[in-house]
Amino acid sequence: MRAFAELLDRLVLTPSRNRKLQLMVDYFRAAPDPDRGLALAALIGDLDFPAVKPALLRALMSERMDPVLFGYSYDYVGDLAETISLVWPTGDDGAGTELRLADVAARLMAVSRSDAGKVLTDLLDHSAASERFAILKLVTGTLRIGVSARLAKQALADFGSKPVNEIEELWHGLHAPYADLFAWLEGTADKPVPQAQALFRPVMLSTPMGDTDHTKLEPSDYAAEWKWDGIRVQVVANNGTYRMYSRTGDDISGSFPDLMQAVTFDGVIDGELLVGDPQGRTATFSDLQQRLNRKSVSPKVQAEFPVFVRVYDILQRGEEDLRGLTFVERRKHLKAFVSTLDPARFDVSRFVSFDSWAQLDEMRKHPPHPIIEGVMVKRWDSTYVPGRPKGPWFKWKRDPYTVDAVLMYAQRGHGKRSSFYSDYTFGVWSGPEDAPELVPVGKAYFGFTDEELKQIDKFVRDNTIDRFGPVRSVRADRTTGLVFEVAFEGLNRSTRHKSGVAMRFPRINRLRWDKPTAEADRIETLQSMLDA
Template sequence: MQRFAALLDRLTLTPARNAKLRLLADYFSDAPDPDRGHALAAITRDLELPGVKPAMLRALVAERTDPELFALSYDYVGDLAETVALIWEPAPGAGPPPDIRLGAVVARLSRLSRAEAPACIAAHLDALDAPARFALIKLVTGGLRVGVSARLAKQALAGWGGVEVTEIEEIWHGLAPPYAALFAWLEGRAPRPEPQAAALFRPVMLANPVEPGDLDRLAPADYAAEWKWDGIRVQVTAERGTRRLYSRSGDDISRAFPDLIEAMDFEGAIDGELLVMRAEAAPGSPERVGSFAELQQRLNRKTVSAALMARHPVFLRAYDLLAEGQEDLRRLPFTARRARLAALVTGLDPARFDLSAAVPFAAWDEVARLLAAPPHDAIEGVMLKRRDAPYVPGRPKGPWFKWKKDPHLIDAVLMYAQRGHGRRSSFYSDYTFGVWTAAGTLVPVGKAYFGFTDEELRRIDRFVRDNTVERFGPVRAVRAEPEAGLVLEIAFEGLQRSGRHKSGLAMRFPRIHRLRWDKPPREADRLETLERLLG
């Protein structure tokens, strides 16, 4: 546990991506099996220890310390695991420590019932120091926020083992913790694991943004265009009776979308955009697409009710065909894959699958004009795909480009702030902002937690601490008056109607574009400005 705790501590305090990769590679080299496999599963969120819940930890710590002291400490620290790790008082005369190697801890905890868990967790917390307690709590609650995504962990494995990350991604869903066969392959002690599972993930091909000067070097005749829709990029795979739906990062999200899974009456793998449908519109039409706010009702769910599926049915707008039957099509040119895809989609349920429409053009200025007035609010931009390009995992420069609409900009007023996570847990770094109504009151229109430098973060944090007017647990309400407050210039991609927000609006991808220390809050934008953007 001590080595795993040291890894988490270093990852939390290390902002640089390459440095995180080195830390992970060093850990994989030094830690034995099965410890490193369980650590990898924890980082990639594939480790499940259902016997331990946050409420149980709160009950445990309430037995060891004053509840008021714990509440004040939790409010200040802002993280349950860190608070418990620091405040925990070992029981007097605690027995000999259990085996605290990571592999042994995971093996023991995985067998626990909920009735057995409190005593076992308390014994481990008694035996560990504060950093190791923190690691244990993060391990059992699945709350690892150390700035490492599942894909970054796979990239660290690939770099350490000297293989392409796509080789790991293609077999990942056929493997299980503690990944002994995977580590044996990467160390050259065994051949590459060949999982027998069907419907595995195929690493996705990504586009590069259009940069100044790019189009001058590209021939319009070499590229096909289609709209870029505001949904989520997914891959649907059906093989040998197994049907799966993956996110673009390779996470299996099948359980959240059984209505689409049921309609996957084909053999192969399709790349496309998951969207909410409006049933009254014809398949293939722009009007068929619901808002991202509606799609959000279906995201990040382990299960979904029949009522929710009926209110927000989903469909796939197909972009590409990666496999048909047992044939891998990724080496074929885009035009050939597109023709095969069009033929396949015609045989599928039109309520659940349609083909992404081509956008005809002869010159780049035609695309620019189309992009200035797209036929639907849910269109984010245009995808440009080289007609002769194979489907290459990753982000190769040249075959695919995304040409996005310019973001909207508004001036909003900071209203609430909350502490962040990881290395930002001591700073107020998550911000809720609002605009003025006609009656002269502020209503929240969005939240943002990036778009500023570390120095700017320190300045905002000082402002929040110096201008707090109310406290709501970990949230601080700050001074926000016509003549006193902080104005934030916010960039965002679009707006939707939302009954969940007091303003009636929800922003897409809001981020802080600039800090307007020079601007008085009374000059910030008004709600009617945003209303006009909706038409």
């Protein structure tokens, strides 16, 4: 338990992705089975202890501590699990005897609701504060330590020196505590053979088309299709099991019962999930977000935001694995296959014909539909290769949107950037023309060079008007301030931001030292993009 508790503590406070990976790999190396497998399940939110509820924790505390003192403590810390872990009356007395994560999990898993208080008390009595924190975080089920399933799989890949694709491919056939997986990764056993049906196939990804990449390519070797702005999905159906996976292999079937009803085939297809109707309207990414990450979806939402898949590839048809065929061959299969499916839920992504790169360049810059974000360019003779090989598939996006915004707040970065003000909140003008004020529209922390970072940092330090912890408020009025040209991929409506808009993927495109702040953009410019 101690090693797991320390891992959690370190992960919470380590911002760097690579360092998080290193912490996890080191843990997997040092911890025994089944502890490490249970830790893995906990990290990705796959452990559930239904007998323990927050009300039980509060009840345990009220038996042990003056409620006024507990109230002061909770107000100060702000997190129930952490507060209890710190104030639990045994202090660190219990630290002497080491609890195994496996024992803790087994006891909590087996306990009945009526005994849960007794068992939890016993566990907490025999732990030190950081172990108590780990136990309480486990039972309340919300680790919030910045580790995604994807990152955990990457750590496993690093640990076993295997491609992450192989782990993703196996993933849904494996279960905690993953002893077979660890044995294979350590080289002491063969690769596990998953028994489960409808497994995820690792996806093939594209690389961005660089400015001059296409000059070396022959247009007739490549197909082009529109790149629609939805989310990449893989629909898998075999032997009566039906699943839809995200690009990273998360099972998202549960959020889309309307679509899953139409999955009546046997095969694996790859496409873009969109809101709307294949024959009619394709709705925006904001509309799609109404459907994402929901555990249950009301009939009203299903009717208002119907989803469909615009299919662009087929990996398996019946029993036949098509991944070894060329793209042109797979597309023939795909056309025949999709023609038998519900046309309200599936259609085939159409090709864009072109004779020259210059012609395609024009088309990707001026797509015919607002929900198209460029073109995909794929070699006719490419086989379906998991990962991101350079050459067979390119994404060629339309140019990003840009807006001139004024730097308003700067926050210190982390790690290498902890002495730099490197995270910037910027705003545009709003309000009446004669008394405009800045309203924040986004935040960005990359897109500039190290040299530019130094310059911005100096500007921030020289123009600070207020400080709140790690954040500085920077002079920004009609005559002074720093203008950023901010690039972004799209705008969503937002009720969380005062400005009413939220940018997708904002980054600093250029520093406009030359531009007077009064000439930065107004909020109406952004609002008109929303309505488009």
